[in-house]
Amino acid sequence: MASWQTLSDRINIVSPSATLAVDSKAKAMKAAGVDVIGFGAGEPNFPTPQNIVDTAAAACRDPRNHRYTPTAGLPELREAIAAKTLRDSSYQVDANQVVVTNGGKQAVYEVFQILLDEGDEVIIPAPFWTSYPEVVKLAGGNPVEVFSGHEQGFIPTVEQLDAARTPRTKAIILNSPSNPTGAVWDEELVREVGKWALDNHLWVISDEIYEHLTYDGVRTSYVGELLPELRDQLIVLNGVAKTYAMTGWRVGWMVAPVDVAKAASKLQGHMTSNVSNVSQRAALCAVAGPLDEVGHMRQAFDVRRNAITTALNAIPGVSCPTPQGAFYAFPNVEALLNRALGPKGSIAASSAELAALLLDEAHIAAVPGEAFGAPGYLRFSYALADADLAEGMRRMHEWVTA
Known part of the structure; x- marks a missing residue:
């Protein structure tokens, strides 16, 4: 060049x-x-389970799916994701809080484009999923890593997190179960970190993509369930990729306060319009169905x-x-x-x-x-x-x- x-x-x-x-x-x-x-x-x-594949095949033949959908996603899929949140996370959200994205990764990207101004900081417990710091940097923010090694189960303490907080801290990312460590934060810590974020006026970005993959009787703890008062500053990221073996279908979503969801839809309208109709129909079959x-x-x-x-x-x-x-x-x-x-x-x-x-x-x-x-x-x-x-x-x- x-x-x-x-x-x-x-x-x-x-x-x-x-x-x-x-x-x-x-x-x-x-x-x-x-x-x-x-x-x-x-x-x-x-x-991918056969009933989901069959639904997608039928969707290909339906002319309704040869056109754009609303930018934020098929209304029936957004309703199903809201119902799934109640089923799995035990708290109520409205469909207008849901934005369907091209994979969970797009939801991560959009969140920080919406929240961050130049120089804002995001606390990222490490080890972390490799894209978190990069999407923060793409939004003009500064990732602040808080490392916890195997000797503490790869799980930070609130004291470690608070030591990393500055006047520029805007948000913290929670990822439990974790990629890459497989660590699962227990209910007490999730509640404690949520209260800390509440007291310090921080956005909480909860990546729950592995929520159904836990072992030995361990259960995913949902910060939105444990602290209802935090929901106005909570954004949940999720998708069908891991739960339903649908990585290639590229359907994720965020569940957020209404103003954040509107901003995400506005941004997505200039990026990708809507997610593939056929993939959304497949995701609807997955999300609305059982977890067998x-x-x-x-x-x-x-x-x-x-x-x-x-x-x-x-x-x-x-x-x-x-x-x-x-x-x-x-x-x-x-x-x-x-x-x-x-x-x-x-x-x-x-x-x-x-x-x-x-x-x-x-x-x-x-x-x-x-x-x-x-x-x-x-x-x-x-x-x-x-x-x-x-x-x-x-x-x-x-x-x-x-």
Whole structure:
């Protein structure tokens, strides 16, 4: 590019999605004939339930779905999401508080475009989903990371959060169950953090995309249920991707105070208009239906969760707590750094370099902790077939101990 063909500072300060980068490289290696086992992408390996697919197929043949819908989403889908909120989160919202987005990621992006002015700060508990800081930066805000390691279950204290608060703090992100750690915040902490946000006039952004994927009798705690007085400053983000194995359908939503929902609809009207009609019809079938299929997926994930945790902890130098939610294991691998590994005696100075070596030499795709604000860790998705999981863990064990 010529010297005058500069790109905006806005885009230049944003890092690429590390999870998608790992997934893309793994897929490229597979296309070249390399047998790569992918622990990178956060998507269930199950097909979308057949009744949802059948609904979408029928929607394709209906001329009503060949046109635009209202920007905020199909009215019946917004009603169904409001009903789902009452069913799952135990509190009432109106359909006019719901905005349907092109995947949950668009809802995250829109929230910070709406809330932030230049220099506003957002507290982000770390380890965090890789896109949170980037969407804050794209809105002109400053992400403020608050790290909690495995020794405290990857869960911060209110004291840690308050120490990060300044006069410019505008919001805090809650993500429980968590990507990348699988940590689940208990009811007491959720209530305590909600009260802290209430007292300090902070927006609470609650990403609940993994709400139905919890184990060992653990339950997702909903801040909107626990603190009704917080709902005027609460924005809930969710979608069908994880619960219904619908990552490719690209349907998410936000539930927000009416003025925020109106602002999101206004922004979306200039970005993407509406979400695909066919995908919205499929999402309506999913949201309005039972949770039987996610129950079956959760059972399978639970088996894999125990299998991968056991396998990782059996590898010398790897320490992995047992996750209580989502479908990720997040082991500490600091003891593997700066030492000879694999048949070539390769040395990794960071978890990012270790992830690259695992992909290149052991043909295992994992995401480095640097992507989540947690150097020294790796994220392994266990949303893959049991046989692939076992083979991937065998390869890693063999490579580390070679």
